[in-house]
Each structure stands twice: as C-alpha cells, then as structure tokens.
Amino acid sequence: MNFKMFNLDPRIESGITALGYTEPTPIQIQSIPSILQQRDFMGLAQTGTGKTAAFVLPILQRLMKGPQKHVRALIIAPTRELAEQIHEAVGQLGRFTKVKSVTVYGGVSKIPQIGKLRGGAQVVVACPGRLIDLMNQRVIDLSGLEVLVLDEADRMFDMGFLPDIREIMKRIPAERQTLLFGATMPDDIRDLAQEILRNPVTVQVGETAPVSTVSHYLYPVEPHLKTALLMKLLDRTDTESVLVFTRTKDRATRLARQMKKAGFPVAYLQGDLSQHQREAALTGFRNGKHQILVATDIAARGLDVSLISHVINYDMPDTVDAYTHRIGRTGRMARTGDAFTFVTRQDRAFVWAIEKVIGEKIERRMLEGFDYNVPAPTGTGGFDRMRRPASHRSPPRPRKSLQHCWL
Numbered sequence: 001m002n003f004k005m006f007n008l009d010p011r012i013e014s015g016i017t018a019l020g021y022t023e024p025t026p027i028q029i030q031s032i033p034s035i036l037q038q039r040d041f042m043g044l045a046q047t048g049t050g051k052t053a054a055f056v057l058p059i060l061q062r063l064m065k066g067p068q069k070h071v072r073a074l075i076i077a078p079t080r081e082l083a084e085q086i087h088e089a090v091g092q093l094g095r096f097t098k099v100k101s102v103t104v105y106g107g108v109s110k111i112p113q114i115g116k117l118r119g120g121a122q123v124v125v126a127c128p129g130r131l132i133d134l135m136n137q138r139v140i141d142l143s144g145l146e147v148l149v150l151d152e153a154d155r156m157f158d159m160g161f162l163p164d165i166r167e168i169m170k171r172i173p174a175e176r177q178t179l180l181f182g183a184t185m186p187d188d189i190r191d192l193a194q195e196i197l198r199n200p201v202t203v204q205v206g207e208t209a210p211v212s213t214v215s216h217y218l219y220p221v222e223p224h225l226k227t228a229l230l231m232k233l234l235d236r237t238d239t240e241s242v243l244v245f246t247r248t249k250d251r252a253t254r255l256a257r258q259m260k261k262a263g264f265p266v267a268y269l270q271g272d273l274s275q276h277q278r279e280a281a282l283t284g285f286r287n288g289k290h291q292i293l294v295a296t297d298i299a300a301r302g303l304d305v306s307l308i309s310h311v312i313n314y315d316m317p318d319t320v321d322a323y324t325h326r327i328g329r330t331g332r333m334a335r336t337g338d339a340f341t342f343v344t345r346q347d348r349a350f351v352w353a354i355e356k357v358i359g360e361k362i363e364r365r366m367l368e369g370f371d372y373n374v375p376a377p378t379g380t381g382g383f384d385r386m387r388r389p390a391s392h393r394s395p396p397r398p399r400k401s402l403q404h405c406w407l
C-alpha cells in the first residue's frame with residue numbers, strides 16, 4: 001500500500017516523499033478517497049494516527065486547481081499549538097505547490113495575521129475566538145469557502161467553543177464540504193455532526209501507542225570520546241535506522257565524514273545543503289541505503305521517518321522542548337524506540353531540567369568494554385577536544401565509573 005493509490009498531484013506526492021512518509025496510515029487509507037470525492041466526513045481518531053495528513057492531502061489536491069486568490073479551506077482547531085501544527089503540515093506537504101496557509105489565533109497581535117490574510121491565502125487554520133473577531137472586523141472573507149474542517153471537535157466542546165462554532169457556521173457558505181474529527185464522540189458532538197454533516201462517511205480507527213513507547217538512556221562521556229562511543233554503540237546495538245543529532249552544521253558534516261571513513265552507512269542533513277543534496281540524503285535514509293542520518297535540529301525539522309528505531313543525541317539539545325521533539329521522532333506510529341543521549345559534565349544541569357519536566361529519572365548507562373579513560377589528544381584535530389591550550393590542561397586522571405562520579 002503506498003500513496004500512489006490516491007492519484008494525488010505529483011507535486012503533492014513529492015511533499016509526502018520529502019517528509020519521509022512511505023505508506024499511508026489506516027485513517028489515511030480510509031478517509032483520503034472519500035474526502036477526495038468531496039464527501040462529508042466524520043473521523044474518530046486520536047492525534048498520532050496521521051489524521052492531519054488525512055485531511056490536508058485531499059484539501060491540497062482540491063486547492064491546486066481553481067482560484068488562488070481567496071480563502072477556500074478553513075480548519076478550526078481548539079488550541080494555537082494544534083493550529084500551528086496543522087499549518088506546518090500544510091506547509092510541508094504542500095511545499096511544492098503554491099497553496100498558502102495562515103494561522104489565526106488569539107494571544108498574539110492581530111496585525112501580522114491580518115497582513116498575511118491580505119497577502120492572499122487559500123487555507124486558514126484558526127482558533128474560534130480570534131476568527132470571529134477578524135470576521136467581525138471584516139478582514140477575513142469566507143464567502144468563497146469550499147471546505148470546513150473541525151479538528152479535535154470533542155476538545156473544542158470541552159473548552160466551551162460550541163457556541164462560537166455555531167456562530168461561525170451561520171456565517172459561512174452552506175454549500176461546502178465539511179469534515180469533523182475527534183478522539184471521542186460525546187452526544188453533543190454527534191448532535192452537531194447530525195446538523196452540519198450531509199450524509200457523511202464515518203471512520204473510526206483504533207488507538208495507537210503513545211510516544212511513551214520510547215526508552216531513554218543517558219551515556220555520560222568526555223567530549224573527546226563521543227565519536228568513539230557512538231561507533232562502538234552502533235556496533236553493539238541492533239538498530240534499524242538511526243537519527244543522530246549534533247549541535248551545529250559543521251559538527252554534523254564532520255561526524256558523518258568520520259563515520260563514513262570508518263565504514264558506517266551514513267548520510268548527513270544540515271542547512272547548508274542544496275535541495276538536491278538534501279533529498280538525496282533523505283531518500284537514501286528512507287530506502288535503507290544509509291542506515292544512519294546525522295542531522296542538526298533545524299535540518300531535521302519536519303523529518304518524520306516512521307521507521308526510526310534509535311535517536312542518538314550526540315550533542316545535548318539546547319532546550320527541553322528540543323529534547324522531547326527529537327525523541328518524539330522515534331516511537332511514532334505505534335513503534336517502539338530507544339533514545340540515547342550523550343552527556344558531558346557541562347550538560348549536567350540540563351539533564352536535571354529535562355528530568356524535572358518529564359517527571360522521571362533517566363537511566364544512566366555505560367557501555368561495557370568501552371575505554372572511558374582514553375585521554376584527550378594533545379595534538380590538533382580532535383574535534384571534541386576542550387579548547388584549552390595544552391599547557392593549561394591537567395594530566396588525565398583515571399576514572400573507574402564515570403556515571404557515579406559526576407552524573
């Protein structure tokens with residue numbers, strides 16, 4: 001089963017490929033054909049099932065033809081985070097199309113949102129309150145609307161948005177396609193569905209495993225031993241595909257080159273690559289030619305490879321959010337995954353911060369048989385070496401168990 005079965009425009013297929021999706025998820029298989037036929041639709045599916053792409057892909061297909069100058073699809077979501085995620089999905093899946101999307105939500109200035117709306121967008125992803133506000137100010141024209149999506153309708157109801165939804169419904173064209181998604185369908189939502197959906201196709205998909213299928217481990221290590229530890233760890237671990245994160249573009253390139261020299265099937269992804277190089281790296285990673293991808297956070301943004309079995313933080317991320325985001329790349333789509341993080345002394349405070357946020361102590365591990373006592377090289381060229389002049393460096397002290405002495 002692959003995405004070809006939907007006969008989507010090749011530019012949309014390229015967007016799907018660039019994101020690393022190889023096969024549609026159950027909700028996508030069951031919903032995309034009906035939504036493409038412009039049927040109304042009710043989907044019972046949680047976040048994590050791939051429901052966003054299930055409605056974004058057919059919407060993109062529809063919007064590629066026809067007028068480009070006005071709002072044709074409105075997606076309503078309960079929170080700005082969800083609105084941003086959907087907006088990002090439209091941008092990523094539609095990156096090779098001309099379809100533009102804007103977000104509209106409260107808590108931030110209206111001015112940039114109004115500016116973007118005036119700039120012309122076919123998709124608006126909105127939270128109800130600010131949307132009504134902008135409709136009242138007449139800065140948003142929904143008279144040409146063709147598709148309405150209510151995402152996480154049950155949550156919108158819990159948050160008291162139902163009156164707002166009804167209000168919006170009165171002010172948009174009755175002749176439209178309507179899609180409604182929710183993880184649960186309480187009676188009030190069913191009543192609403194009855195009112196607003198016309199002969200809908202209804203699909204329910206089972207729960208998928210949460211991101212907690214990921215196991216986290218910390219590997220305390222001196223900076224100059226990270227590369228050796230990584231190689232040894234990869235030799236010893238049964239992995240499918242591995243995403244390795246470095247802090248900078250330069251480090252991603254250098255690490256990948258060192259690994260390649262040592263015989264690892266590796267590619268790298270960083271912001272300075274051309275689109276062509278980037279795609280070659282991604283395709284090689286996806287089809288298994290390169291089992292390992294070394295990347296920076298920014299380059300890996302939007303990379304959703306459902307087969308990733310291991311995420312290795314060669315360098316600690318800068319923020320706790322970045323940590324959970326990186327780790328979220330494994331364990332997706334009901335698979336299990338492992339996340340290894342290399343920790344140096346400078347990272348200690350950050351480890352405690354992460355543990356506080358995720359509410360659990362992360363297991364410390366040491367790789368058996370790995371020599372943790374190899375001193376930092378004194379010559380030039382060791383790229384993880386502390387940048388201190390050799391004369392100021394104290395001689396290496398042998399350590400029995402690193403993890404107990406400083407982490």
Ligand code: AMP
Binds near residue numbers: 028048052333
């Ligand atoms: P959602 O349920 O829409 O929040 O999607 C959950 C995650 O699955 C998102 O990170 C998507 O990018 C990803 N995803 C969606 N469809 C697919 C697919 N067909 N293959 C792999 N990942 C996917």
